[in-house]
Each structure stands twice: as structure tokens, then as C-alpha cells.
Amino acid sequence: MTDENNIAQTLERVRQILETQSPSDAARVLLELHPADQAELFNELDEKQRDLLLPELDIASMADLLEELEDDEVLDAVDILSNERLADVLDEMEPDEAADLLGDLPAEQVTEVLSQMEDADEVLPLLGYTDESAGGLMTTWYIALRPRTTVAQALQFLRDVNPNIEVPYYLYVIDREKRLKGVVGLRQLVISAPETKIETIADPEVIFISSQEDQEEAARLMTRYDLTSLPVVDHELRLVGVITHDDIIDVLEDEATEDIYRLANMSDADLEPESPIREQIKGRLPWMYVNTLTALFASWVVTHFKSLIAEVAILAAFQSVVAGLGGNAGSQNVAMMVRAMALGKAEPKMIWKAFRKQVMVGILQGLAVGIVVGIFVALWQRNPVLGLILGLAMVFNMTLAGAIGTLIPFVLRYLGQDPAIASTILVTAATDSLGFFIFLGLATLFLNNLR
């Protein structure tokens, strides 16, 4: 099942047809693909081609396609639709996707479009939640039953409701006040006798989440308990929606991107190689300035050794080896701690055990690298004392890197910060400044043997 070739071929066909024949023929060819592939192809077209093609799709296909596009791509695409047509499409879309789209439109257009939608009541309850909350992730397309419903009635209900419904494999049991009381899997339903009451086969131990909780908690629960869907309740424990597995995968990917970006000192996880330059600068430059401060602080440390360096200029060539490799070792620790925290594998109580272990790793790595570099530079520069202080400084600095690189993520988390944010900068600041200080300080002590 390779899709890339298929998409490339279809893209060629669609382009040709758009040039020579009618856009409606091109639309028919596009629809031969899976909606996810349609979206990829659609993005490859230029704007004029997209504007020709989109109106040719029937409402249901348009809804499927729009669900697969990224937020900004959707906005570009629906530009050419009338509010009336847009309202029809939104009625067809999954309510959570429709709410996301509406959330990106100008306020006056939202009112206008909502007033023309038939199923506005499915989408309205979703508009109040922030993007990052469990409520912002959920859909209102789920199936809820009363406890006294029979299996036969439930099956009949399934035959009657919207066949596009996203979460047909779990049915939720609610009481008169809509409070969540249990869950029953479709499989349990089909293997039970028709007259069985739902309450007797439902599992009352249902795992749920509050709509105000962070979406990361939803991802954590669904991952931990291997759930394909997670019911969402309001503050009175009333069922208000359901989060489905595909939304969770997006959350997990966004979280990983965020961690990777923060470890590399970028604050905007939406940045992509082709993002507008203004966005890139906005997401990257602030951290560059923070880094500049720490780099200048390290320079200030070196300025104190100006006369030493004037006398033994070769020191300038090796100070960066100490600082750089220390920073490297520290980054390894930070990456390991941040990842362990993200995966829930780093509890506060393990801090001392991890700390001792990482200091030991720092000492050993320092020895392993320091001895090799020390001997090499001693021979290369025909200066055994230079080799000695270089090796010693590396052992010190890497031990320090192990200690600081382990502690800083814990400290940041303790302060309520994301452990990924600024960890790298703080660790590098320490390994740079202290690396210079240790190396040049040792050189000062051994100056008489060094000349």
C-alpha cells in the first residue's frame, strides 16, 4: 500500500484535466483518493487550481477534505465559499473540526454562518473551550443511552443515527441529569440478549476527564489505559463530549515537537521550515538574545584572564574544548531528563538517585575524554602541563554538567515551568562560564610550569 506514487500520478492527472477539461472532471479524479491523500494533493496545487477545484466537490466530500487540511490551509480554501455554502459544509463536518474552523474565522462571519447552519447546536457547545483543553479536543458526535434502554433498542438506535458518527464502538450510559454512569462496548452489546437492559452490561468504572483539563492529561489517560475514546464531563459530571484516538495522536506529536523545539531554544512549536520569516524571527530571536546574555557573561569571565592569555596565547585555542564538550554532556543530561518527565518516568522522589548516577556518568565521561584529549594535546603542543590542566578541567566541567543538567529540569518543573524551556540555555551558560573559569583558573595556578 504505497500512497506517494499514487498521489503523484493523480496529481498529474488532476493538473492536466484542469488545464484541458472541466474542473468537475478533475474533482471526480481527486475523489478516487482517500481524503487524507486528497488533502496532500490539494496542497500541491496552486491557489488558482484550488479555487477552481473546491467548488466542484459535493458538500460531503468538501467536508471530508477540509477535515484533513491544516488550520491555515482550511482558512485559505474556504475563502471562496459563500457563507451559505460554508454553513452546509460545516453541518457535514465532525463537530470538533467544524468548531476549530469557526474558531479561526472573523467574529461577524461566525455569527452569520452559525445562523445558517442546521446543526449549530452540535458545534456551539464546543466553541467555548480553549484549544489546549480536553473540551477543545472533544466531539459532540457520540452515542449516549439511558440505563433502562434494552440492547434491542440500542441496536435500533445505532441503525437510525448518523452513520458518520466518529465513536460508534463505545456507547455511554447517562442518567436523567446527563451524568456519566457507565460505558458499554459495541461488542458486548452484540453478544447480549436483545431484552437485556444496558445497565446490566455497562461497566460503571468508566475513565473520564473534565472538560477544563489540559489536553495533555487527556493524552496521558488514553495512552496509559489504552483507550480509543475518552468521555469528557463538565463540573457536574455531565457527559458533554468524547475525545477520539486520532485527536490524541495529534496531541502527542505536538508535545514532542514542543519539547524538541524548546530544547533547541525555539518558543513557537508551529514553526516549519517554510513558515513566514516574520514568524520565524518571532519564535527564535528572543531566545537568541537570552543566549547572547549568557555568552557575554562567559566572555566577561574570560576578560579577567586577559593578561594570562596575552602571555600563553595557546590557551585561547583550547578553552572552547572544555566549554563545548561540557555543554554537550549537559545537553545529553537535559534531553534525557526532559524526555523522562514527558513520559512520566521521572518522579521527584527519584531525583537524588538520578543525580548521583549522572554525576558518576559525568566523572567517567570526563575521565574518558579528558585523558585522551590531555595526552593528545600534550604531545601535539609538546606541553605536558597544558595537557594536564586541559584534561583536569574537562573532568571537572563534565562532572558539573552531569550535576547541573540533571538538576535544572527538576528545578524548572518544581517552579511550575516546562522543564524543556530554557534548560539547555541554563546548562550551557553554566558549562561555558565555569568551563572557561576552571580551565583558565588552573592555567593561572600552573602558569610557571606552562610557559
Place this chain on the structure above:
Amino acid sequence: MTDENNIAQTLERVRQILETQSPSDAARVLLELHPADQAELFNELDEKQRDLLLPELDIASMADLLEELEDDEVLDAVDILSNERLADVLDEMEPDEAADLLGDLPAEQVTEVLSQMEDADEVLPLLGYTDESAGGLMTTWYIALRPRTTVAQALQFLRDVNPNIEVPYYLYVIDREKRLKGVVGLRQLVISAPETKIETIADPEVIFISSQEDQEEAARLMTRYDLTSLPVVDHELRLVGVITHDDIIDVLEDEATEDIYRLANMSDADLEPESPIREQIKGRLPWMYVNTLTALFASWVVTHFKSLIAEVAILAAFQSVVAGLGGNAGSQNVAMMVRAMALGKAEPKMIWKAFRKQVMVGILQGLAVGIVVGIFVALWQRNPVLGLILGLAMVFNMTLAGAIGTLIPFVLRYLGQDPAIASTILVTAATDSLGFFIFLGLATLFLNNLR
């Protein structure tokens, strides 16, 4: 639904009961929790407590618990079980989990245990696949039907088979040779008339994967097409297993860990803060040595400017600002490219567009930082020429960082390597060496104005 408090309280109770009462009482308390929480609690116990508790669990509960433990934890736990008991537990476990466990046991024990298992035939086919392949991820617990089966027969079959079966929401249609012919959702099944033939309601456009494919491709397909399960076929397109959504989440998390670790120059994605020191050194030290080479190369560049530095020692204080901030800018680019590639958002054809954009970002960041730093250092050191060459060098080096940081991940991927591996090292090597060269080179040109 908070689980952490609940686990902590139950842990206390289990510990107390283990000290004062019988282990079987403790086991009863443990079983009040969800298996995922049981596993967390179990890991908090010390080895003696674990060895007391485990044998008290019935076979099914033991299987549930073991399925939730990490590979090495399982190995520790089953140590105290006889081969006979272990065989019983493995019969109860999901075949993919059982196969993983068997794969970690010594070969002679595997033979022994397999000979005592009742359902060895479910597990045996899984033992031949590597951990990283689609086959290594799949389970043999799935439901396959012949095309002529009726809906009524299928539902009866569902009532008869193992109720623990992992993927009961999709049923696969196979022909006489076991070749995959279609898929039908349980919902479609229950809303169809009993006498309907499966072939008339099955979707023949089923997305599948070959058992030899990489597990990352399986994750990509399931994410792209929002699948909760993915059928796996052999080279003759015969259905051999099914991958379920929970396995994919593990793959995605492992991949993210791998990228984060590789960007931080670690080769072993299994490393955790508390991993054995030997493992840590093995996964980290090789990259430290590679880094050492590049750091020494940068030193070698500086040695050529020894007499310059002896004359104007203050240069040694600022050379690292140029190199360090260049490295930083380059790491931002690498992180962005690597992530875009991991998420399938960086196609080869976009390389030039991304390249031009990133070079522009590099120039702008270089100007933004270079001007500020240049003016600051000019005032601080009362040396306008020093400020000028520092600022100029920073603009050059950050532009270079933008270019190299964008190209290297593409080049690595083109060479069939993981773009995350070594990208950071290569970029830092360039920004360090060239940063030193540009700054000290400019200083040489302006030497007369600098003194």
C-alpha cells in the same frame, strides 16, 4: 479521575498488609486497581514484596499485570515462576505481548515453556519477526471471516470466541488462501440484516502493511488514515496479524525519544536517568568522542591565530560568542528540519525554498544580534573596531548556520541516514570552526585599527 493519589494510597495499604497479614489479602487490594495502575504500584514495591505478591495473583490477573510492565520489569518478575506456571500465564496474555516476553528469555527456556503452552500456535508465528518490523508489532488475536459468511453467523462467531480478543471492532475478510480481501466494521455488521453476506457489506479498499515493513511505516499509515487497527500481510498478501492503536502510540513515543536523543548526541533511545552506568556510557561516550574531534579541529583553527591573540588577547574573550551563537542558530534550524521530516512535512522538492528562507532568517537574526552585541562590546571595551568585526562575524556565521543547518538534514536523509543523527555535531563543527576563522580572520585584516 485522578489515579496518582489512588495508587499512592493503595500502595500504602498493600505494603501494610504484606507486613502484617497474608500476601493473598494484599493481592486482593492490588486487583482493585486498573492493570496499568497495578503495574505502577508493583514497580514501587521492593523485590521481596514483589516476589511475595505475584504468586498470589490468579493466572488471568497475572497476565494483565505483566502486559503492562516494561520488558525488563517483566523479566525480573517472572523469575520466580515455574515454567509450567509461566506457560499458563503466556497462554492468557495477548500473543504479541507473550511473544515479546518469550523473545527476552534464554533459548532453552523458550523451548521448554512453548512445549507446555496450550496456545503456542498463536505465539509461534510472531517469534520470527524483528522488534522494529510491522510483524513484530502485530497480534494474532483478530477475527477473520470468509466472504460468504452471513451477518448472523459472524455475530454468533463473535459470541463464541475469546472475549479478550484485542481487535473486535474490525473484522477482516479473507479468501480460501487467507489473502486479505476486505474489512467490515462491527457497526456495519450490527446494522445489517442477519442473512446479508459479509462480502456485500465489506469494504474491499482495505489499507494494510507488509509484515517486513518498518514499524514506523505502520505508525505513519495509522496516523495518516486515522486507523484504530491495521492488518498485516505476508509476501503473498495473506493476512498474518493486526496492529492495534495502542502499539502505535508506543512507536510514536519511541520515535520522538529517538529524535530528541539523537539531536542531543545520544545513540541509545532506551537510556533513562536511572539506566545502569555502563549503558549510559555506551550510549553517550561514542558521540562525545566524535564531538571531541570536531572541537579539536576548531582548536586547530585557532592555533593559527596564536600570535594575533598574543597581541590582542581580548579577542579570546569574544571568539566564543561568535561560535556559540552560530551553533545555537544552527541547532534551531536542525531541530526544525528534523521535526518537519519526522512529520512528513519536508519533501526533497522544497529544499531550495526552505534554504532561501532559512538563509534570510540567518541574515536577519545575525543582524539583530550582531548589531546589539557589536555596539555593546564597542562601548564596554571602548574599542569600536572590535565591536565592528564581532558584529560582522556574527552576521556571517549565523547566515552560514542557517544554510548549513538546513542542508545537512537533507543531505543525511539523501544518504539514507536518519537526519537527526549527527546533524547537530556537523552543524556545530561548522559554526565553531568557521566562527573562529571568520572572527579571527577579520581581526587579522583590521589588526592595525584594533591595537
